[in-house]
Amino acid sequence: MKKILTPLLVMSFHFISSQETKACKCVQFEKLKDSLSQSHPFFQPVTEEDALIPPFTYISVKYIKAAAKSENIIDPVYQRIKDLQLDSIDALYAIMQEEFSKKVNDIPIPLIIKKEKFKGTIAILYTTDSFLSKNYYIKISKDNGKTWQNYFTGLVANHYYFLKSNSKYPLWKDESHIQIEADITRMTKHLVYGETPKYTVVKNNALLTLDLAEILKDSDGDGINDIEETQKLFTNPYSKDTDGDGISDAEDNNPKYTTAENDFTKLLKGIIYGNYDFVKSNDPSHEEFFIPLATFDEDLKTQRNELPKREKEFLYSLDYKVIVTDNDNLKRLEPIDEKILFLTPKEFAEYQKTSYMYHFNPYYSKVFPCDEERDTYIFMIEGSMTGTTYLIKRTPGGWNIETFNVWMA
Template sequence: MKHILTIFFFLLYIFSTAQDQNICKCEALEKAKDSSRKTYSYNYKITRKQALTPPFKFISIQYLKRFSRSENIIDSLEMKMASAESKVASDSLLGYYKVRDSIKKIEFAKQYGDIPLPLIVKIGKLNNTIAILYQTESFFNAKYYLRISMDNGETWKNYYTGMEKNNNYFFKKNSQFPLWKDSRHLQIEADIVRMTRPLTFPSGESEYETLRNNALVVINIDEIIKDSDGDGLNDLEEKMEFFTDPLSKDTDNDGVSDPEDNNPKYKTIDNDFTKALLAALYGEYDLVDNPDPLTIEFIVNLKTFKEDFASQRKRYNSSSNNTKKSFLDMLQYHVMVTNDENLRRTDTLGEKIIFLTSKEFSKYAQQSFSNLYVPVYSNLFKCDDKKDTYILIHNGVSRGETYVITRIPEGWNIKVINQWIT
């Protein structure tokens, strides 16, 4: 595995509770570490020419003499939040967040075609066809989608545009141009921007420079609406986001279509290793008494695993929000990077997870800097000097762990012997 430990952590200020000890001897693990040190490199900076060049052949750019300015966009949601926040006591942090959440809930309840109004960039109608250009709700990577109805709003289809906010377009809500240029083309004014400083933890926000503030982005929708297998996911999303087969409605052949499948790439399997990994990632087991306060250790009984984990899932579901998922909720999914075959085939506990190999992740990361912010898991490496003992390493956005997983008569002993947090 080429990219096991280093994905983006040079950006992080790390506080570590790691124990400095030799976990086990593992030649394969050391080779993976050496490989990652030698081969890991991503060029986050792009040239002006690259930023100004359309990312797809179906996009063309015109430059306007008279244009709308992004600095004149009025964000009504932020204005309402700011007004409400001004009435909260300055020392009430809880009140501050409650006010923001309350205002946001009210404003997001106002929708057009099941899209919250604050997320809509532009709406356009041509005859009986309605198009909504909108962005997803995401701090790291708000992506641009199209919601299109060809029967005057009775039914809708959703299409990923392949574009992300500020990478390298910032679409303007105050554009004076109609969204439909003609029956095959959409148009929207945009600033063309370039990232000059990436997001860093714990406090450094991304910085951008505006290269052109007078762009009119013209989009040929033929490629965007292409859905070769007719499963409801357009080819762009399958190729760029899910890494599923755009020619197959059911990539992993498990009987569940790709849009409905919580793990569309890999069929779930049930064996001792997937149980160990599932317990390491999601388990809530009684801890083993250990004199070292920095060590987390627990036992996974394989004979009672089904019942134990069912009980844990029941507790989890009862404490989580079980309200019906909205259309936007259904667009949300997690990305996890691993080359471990068993980990890619574990139960996702009702969450939609796209498992990427390190090779796929290399491609995914080149699409956008924000795509780096995903958890990375190593292979389950077998220790050379200890019987039935394995090591698993996780590096996430703000935390990471090293697990030692050992076979015992009851099942597995799982020990977290190394931790870090941002």
């Protein structure tokens, strides 16, 4: 049996499990656990008055009489499922795959809200497809579709707008502004285990106008607009290469920090990306594996090649993974086939303001040395639905790793 790849993704298990292994004493680690247990976010719904205030100065709102109704929006995926009266998981998945394979400029048609041309400029307003948050982007071509640029609008679905694809208003208000109808919503019950979040509609007749000059602003010309750099990436909107490693922020899988390689970055990379064989044990609850350092690169490459390849689609490039940490070695890690934003807890507090759903990103601790045991460490990954603590021992040949306090909900 091999180590489960990439721990703490959102999982669909409907049970709680745990395993215990004797750990070393570490005062710093215990203090961290105490602080985390006292820092769980308290959900406080925004008031209706606050929901009515536009979140950005480049957005204006007016209220219209003959508004489109969001309940009348036809989702092509679920409409086909309903028409065919499907109930098997395989059939549902096949329909979803088929519908999402129909694309306009790399964007699945079910995600497109509006597509419209104005004086030779084409605009596609669409949403991403993510469990934690659906972000609204606009893709624009000024040469009749030959080349395209992608821009984050700053808006996240239901925080505080749900954009309506059935609006009869044209997408283009004029050459400098786009417009779209929206429900103004607020979350009244946050996501908890087994239940989806609940939203109520504050106003169902809003018409938003967005100033394109602000949305298209890309001060450093790196292909990422200033809104996305400041709100999502926490990179420098005035530098094409925030970390100065010679790779532009748009292409860099770790744009905030220069990558480095040492024994600790290899340890963390092996935990996150490795697929090592478990050490055989008579105890089924005991999980232990070994990361050899002398052959680390070759081993990891072989393990990754054994995994099914994922096609790199356009939307996948927008689906950043967020890791909250103060672990300096982890921040210097070189991600594999994904973009990771390493945010400090302070940065994460700002990040969460754009959507309550962002509270569910995992926290990765520092690698703490044990107080009384030489070359022995504790490392923890703590999420909202899964958690693992690792007891790590350094040996002449590499890292020996045991897991304890493993839980899944």
